[in-house]
Amino acid sequence: MLNFTVGPVMSNQEILSIGAQQVPYFRTPEFSRIMCENENLMKKFSKAPDNSRAVFITGSGTASMEAVVMNVFDENDKVLIVDGGSFGHRFVQLCNIHQVPYETIVPEEGCSVTPEQLAEYDGMGFTGFLVNLDETSRGVLYDIDAISDFCNRNGLFLVVDSISSFLCDEFDMEKLNVQVMITGSQKALACPPGISVIVLSPEAMERVCSRQVRSMYLDLKSALKNGERGQTPFTPAVGILLQINARLKQIESEGGVEAEIAHTAEIAGDFRRKIRHLPFEIVSKSLSNAVTPLHPLNVSAYDIFTCLKDEYGIWVCPNGGEMADRVFRVGHIGCLTIEDNDRLIGAFEDMQKRNLL
Numbered sequence: 629m630l631n632f633t634v635g636p637v638m639s640n641q642e643i644l645s646i647g648a649q650q651v652p653y654f655r656t657p658e659f660s661r662i663m664c665e666n667e668n669l670m671k672k673f674s675k676a677p678d679n680s681r682a683v684f685i686t687g688s689g690t691a692s693m694e695a696v697v698m699n700v701f702d703e704n705d706k707v708l709i710v711d712g713g714s715f716g717h718r719f720v721q722l723c724n725i726h727q728v729p730y731e732t733i734v735p736e737e738g739c740s741v742t743p744e745q746l747a748e749y750d751g752m753g754f755t756g757f758l759v760n761l762d763e764t765s766r767g768v769l770y771d772i773d774a775i776s777d778f779c780n781r782n783g784l785f786l787v788v789d790s791i792s793s794f795l796c797d798e799f800d801m802e803k804l805n806v807q808v809m810i811t812g813s814q815k816a817l818a819c820p821p822g823i824s825v826i827v828l829s830p831e832a833m834e835r836v837c838s839r840q841v842r843s844m845y846l847d848l849k850s851a852l853k854n855g856e857r858g859q860t861p862f863t864p865a866v867g868i869l870l871q872i873n874a875r876l877k878q879i880e881s882e883g884g885v886e887a888e889i890a891h892t893a894e895i896a897g898d899f900r901r902k903i904r905h906l907p908f909e910i911v912s913k914s915l916s917n918a919v920t921p922l923h924p925l926n927v928s929a930y931d932i933f934t935c936l937k938d939e940y941g942i943w944v945c946p947n948g949g950e951m952a953d954r955v956f957r958v959g960h961i962g963c964l965t966i967e968d969n970d971r972l973i974g975a976f977e978d979m980q981k982r983n984l985l
């Protein structure tokens with residue numbers, strides 16, 4: 629299998645071999661030490677301000693999105709949501725379910741929100757801002773500097789879902805004054821799905837601690853409290869947390885987050901150069917290093933996905949809904965090499981010879 633989706637993605641050998649071992653009992657000082665290491669490296673790689681915390685939720689990225697919406701906002705807030713694709717829309721659904729008042733800002737297709745668009749919402753009484761830094765469904769990376777400026781001048785609490793951009797694109801939680809950052813295990817962390825991570829600034833922790841949340845499993849107060857001793861309130865996905873530990877330490881020993889971002893940028897750049905002669909149009913004007921969204925000029929995007937999977941053993945990421953025939957995506961995250969790109973390009977060229985492209 630050669631996997632160019634945007635998650636789950638391919639893991640490297642060390643991570644795979646951990647997955648083949650027995651899962652240990654976890655209420656031990658040894659596991660607590662591993663969890664504290666995980667927390668410290670997550671804070672380091674997201675460039676969180678001093679005295680921030682990171683909690684590990686057993687549940688995919690959406691569980692952490694929901695936990696954040698429930699724990700930091702309530703009916704007295706008014707949040708602005710960038711609704712530019714299926715993940716942005718998920719924040720809209722979550723605010724509906726949890727009765728958080730909101731308005732949406734809808735970017736032009738394939739584009740970031742602009743400073744001018746944001747300026748229209750100045751001084752309108754918002755208290756928070758929710759954005760998916762890379763709207764993975766469209767492959768659009770938003771202008772986080774402009775969003776951060778807008779939030780700073782309006783005093784908004786900024787929540788960033790960087791689930792697919794973490795380790796792929798520059799991000800500095802402290803400099804951008806981001807209060808909450810969310811990511812997940814199956815994107816660039818390149819571990820199996822099942823764990824998501826929430827990094828909270830001191831201000832975010834204050835919000836969490838001053839609110840009552842109607843949930844037991846997603847109560848971040850108890851996650852924070854248990855995390856103080858390197859533990860979780862309930863049995864976590866222990867095996868994945870051990871894999872995350874190995875992966876974070878690999879990144880640290882291989883040059884840290886900067887080197888990891890540079891590697892992803894290299895894989896993405898190589899792919900984008902090598903497809904120039906192929907009948908594709910890149911449909912995002914603001915690309916993340918994580919993914920390239922492509923519109924095939926001659927055939928159905930979904931047919932390309934099916935053909936690559938069934939006839940070449942290569943997986944790309946189909947788009948859903950009304951975009952299924954128009955757009956597919958090639959991810960650049962996980963254990964991928966330049967040679968892997970060459971295999972995918974070779975498959976495209978072969979499909980072209982067969983009149984399938």
Ligand SMILES: *Cc1c(COP(=O)(O)O)cnc(C)c1O
Nearest residue numbers: 688689690715760762764791792
């Ligand atoms: C993958 C992803 C999620 C989370 O999806 P899950 O299926 O719940 O893991 C959320 N936001 C973005 C931007 C994503 O790429």
